Amino acid sequence: MVLEKINQVNDIKKLKKEEIFLLANEIRQFLINKISVKGGHLASNLGVIELTMALHLAFDLPKDKIIWDVGHQSYTHKVLTGRKDEFDNLREFEGLSGFPKRTESSCDSFDTGHSSTSISAGLGIAHARDLSAENFYVVSVIGDGALTGGMAFEALNNASALKTNLIIVLNDNEMSISKNVGGMSEYLGHLRTSSQYTDLKTNVINTLEKIPNIGSMAVNTIRKTKSGIKQLILPGMLFENMDIKYLGPLDGYDIEKLVKAFNDAKKVNGPVIVHVVTKKGKGYLPAERHPSRFHGTGAFKVENGIPESPSKKSGYTDVFSTVMKKMGERDEKVVAITAAMADGTGLKRFARKFPDRFFDVGIAEQHGVTFAAGLAVGGLKPVFAVYSSFLQRAYDQVIHDVCMQNLHVVFAIDRAGLVGKDGQTHQGVFDLSYLTMMPNMTVMAPKNKWELSDMLKFALKYDGPIALRYPRGEAYDGLQSFRKEIQYGISEIIYDEDEIALLAVGNMVKISEKVRMLLKEKGHNVTLINARFVKPFDKKLIENLGEKHRLLVTLEENVLAGGFGQQVLAYINQENIDIKVLNIGIEDTFIEQGSVEVLQRECHIDAVSVADRIINHLRIYK
Ligand SMILES: Cc1ncc(C[n+]2csc(CCOP(=O)(O)OP(=O)(O)O)c2C)c(N)n1
Numbered sequence: 001m002v003l004e005k006i007n008q009v010n011d012i013k014k015l016k017k018e019e020i021f022l023l024a025n026e027i028r029q030f031l032i033n034k035i036s037v038k039g040g041h042l043a044s045n046l047g048v049i050e051l052t053m054a055l056h057l058a059f060d061l062p063k064d065k066i067i068w069d070v071g072h073q074s075y076t077h078k079v080l081t082g083r084k085d086e087f088d089n090l091r092e093f094e095g096l097s098g099f100p101k102r103t104e105s106s107c108d109s110f111d112t113g114h115s116s117t118s119i120s121a122g123l124g125i126a127h128a129r130d131l132s133a134e135n136f137y138v139v140s141v142i143g144d145g146a147l148t149g150g151m152a153f154e155a156l157n158n159a160s161a162l163k164t165n166l167i168i169v170l171n172d173n174e175m176s177i178s179k180n181v182g183g184m185s186e187y188l189g190h191l192r193t194s195s196q197y198t199d200l201k202t203n204v205i206n207t208l209e210k211i212p213n214i215g216s217m218a219v220n221t222i223r224k225t226k227s228g229i230k231q232l233i234l235p236g237m238l239f240e241n242m243d244i245k246y247l248g249p250l251d252g253y254d255i256e257k258l259v260k261a262f263n264d265a266k267k268v269n270g271p272v273i274v275h276v277v278t279k280k281g282k283g284y285l286p287a288e289r290h291p292s293r294f295h296g297t298g299a300f301k302v303e304n305g306i307p308e309s310p311s312k313k314s315g316y317t318d319v320f321s322t323v324m325k326k327m328g329e330r331d332e333k334v335v336a337i338t339a340a341m342a343d344g345t346g347l348k349r350f351a352r353k354f355p356d357r358f359f360d361v362g363i364a365e366q367h368g369v370t371f372a373a374g375l376a377v378g379g380l381k382p383v384f385a386v387y388s389s390f391l392q393r394a395y396d397q398v399i400h401d402v403c404m405q406n407l408h409v410v411f412a413i414d415r416a417g418l419v420g421k422d423g424q425t426h427q428g429v430f431d432l433s434y435l436t437m438m439p440n441m442t443v444m445a446p447k448n449k450w451e452l453s454d455m456l457k458f459a460l461k462y463d464g465p466i467a468l469r470y471p472r473g474e475a476y477d478g479l480q481s482f483r484k485e486i487q488y489g490i491s492e493i494i495y496d497e498d499e500i501a502l503l504a505v506g507n508m509v510k511i512s513e514k515v516r517m518l519l520k521e522k523g524h525n526v527t528l529i530n531a532r533f534v535k536p537f538d539k540k541l542i543e544n545l546g547e548k549h550r551l552l553v554t555l556e557e558n559v560l561a562g563g564f565g566q567q568v569l570a571y572i573n574q575e576n577i578d579i580k581v582l583n584i585g586i587e588d589t590f591i592e593q594g595s596v597e598v599l600q601r602e603c604h605i606d607a608v609s610v611a612d613r614i615i616n617h618l619r620i621y622k
Pocket residue numbers: 044047069070072073113114115142143144145146147173175176177280339340341363365390393
């Protein structure tokens with residue numbers, strides 16, 4: 001096995017030429033086997049094995065810096081930098097991260113997870129290098145999907161002006177998670193076919209030249225103008241006109257040619273783009289056939305790609321997907337927007353049924369929000385389905401373009417709360433804080449799958465900015481009989497007792513049911529309230545709680561800072577309501593990767609921990 005010879009960075013450089021080819025195959029098999037057990041980002045990683053090997057052959061790590069955009073494709077880089085033995089704990093609690101982490105290796109030069117940051121970060125690192133008179137190469141590896149993000153354009157614009165040496169490797173597989181979209185993607189399509197394109201244009205010139213008088217005049221005019229001749233015969237014009245040198249397109253599986261191209265790129269003064277054409281899922285037939293399904297996968301059978309344990313219960317995303325399609329049928333003003341997450345957010349069904357009312361804007365959350373605002377001004381009812389952590393990108397757009405104009409935009413916020421194995425970058429634990437502080441915004445969270453359906457319908461009838469947030473994974477199908485009509489700003493009392501009141505947000509209602517049972521076993525009386533509305537929260541209900549209860553416990557899967565509990569507590573203090581308060585939520589820290597259950601325990605927001613905390617708290621007041 002050649003792979004056995006790879007134990008630390010730069011071991012790849014010691015291999016013989018014929019071993020390099022073998023190594024690519026062995027890494028491919030290694031990744032398929034490991035990901036088939038643990039799950040992870042398979043298709044993108046299979047596509048860039050040879051590209052990563054070529055980078056490691058051409059550059060000198062850790063001196064040179066490689067920045068992986070999104071970072072979900074960095075597995076081969078991890079294998080080549082001494083981390084192959086850690087793949088048994090891939091994406092597990094305290095295990096190997098699925099993304100680059102500076103704390104994990106000196107060869108990871110920038111932490112990523114969210115898209116389109118690599119050129120900005122690379123440019124910053126390159127400038128720091130220049131100002132400190134250091135000497136190394138900086139390489140930003142960005143996918144064609146990530147290149148649809150606004151930050152990437154902003155960074156290219158800036159790279160062109162700053163003129164420092166920066167190598168941008170464009171890994172173009174024509175795919176985001178699903179098929180890549182938009183004008184840039186079209187343009188890359190032209191570049192990919194640019195050898196035929198160049199021939200065609202050269203033929204045009206030759207043909208023109210054969211036309212007496214007029215033909216040679218036309219060709220001369222074209223040749224005299226700088227842009228004219230380039231426009232006709234050079235690929236990569238868009239970049240070249242920005243003073244960013246373009247090399248490519250290159251076959252992403254020809255390691256020798258890639259190494260040569262990277263060495264050429266080192267000689268370029270200023271920014272340079274090396275355009276590499278790859279295939280998502282390369283070398284594993286199920287992933288080549290279904291690249292979106294294998295973008296991020298759970299455990300699967302290697303022989304056929306079938307999931308090991310397909311979930312039997314429907315997820316919140318499925319519920320949203322079904323209701324969204326139904327709402328689309330009922331009201332033709334309902335339109336849906338995604339920022340490259342049609343699969344993950346469940347909008348695929350709506351897209352198939354109403355292609356004209358569905359918009360994939362690319363990995364462009366900021367644009368997506370303002371685009372939705374425009375649709376609302378135009379009289380439509382836009383639903384922007386987005387992951388909680390990705391909506392962070394569009395913080396100002398939600399304030400400035402939606403809330404300030406009080407526009408009816410519905411934010412369907414998936415992956416709200418702990419998401420698990422993607423870790424720090426993807427935990428959706430800030431949205432309650434960042435949304436509730438925005439004037440005009442309404443924020444809801446369903447306790448179970450029926451309530452998600454009711455809330456989406458409510459949100460579409462409402463007029464103004466409104467968000468509903470729900471977690472990753474299986475939708476809770478308990479508490480079915482508690483389905484009182486949703487009334488604006490009113491909570492739902494599920495069990496009405498005295499002594500302790502649990503006031504829970506969204507999925508914390510399910511946990512609170514267990515907390516309540518644990519407390520009752522210890523002889524306490526416990527009221528359970530489903531908050532339903534985080535903003536505006538039910539002030540009247542809170543005012544009355546003091547009459548029968550001595551302790552109010554707020555529960556949310558969100559950071560405590562600026563969250564639901566702190567707002568309730570502030571109100572209680574302000575109104576001098578006679579009740580003690582305990583806020584349960586996430587402390588002021590970034591939450592690692594691991595299963596949601598493990599993370600809830602680590603954060604002390606699981607039922608047992610919460611019950612213990614309440615008992616301890618009660619002791620203080622004895
Ligand atoms: C801000 C943000 N929005 C959405 C995502 C989800 N996401 C992760 S990878 C990906 C597609 C990236 O496509 P590309 O850069 O071409 O890489 P490929 O998977 O094709 O290798 C998306 C949309 C993200 N990570 N960050």
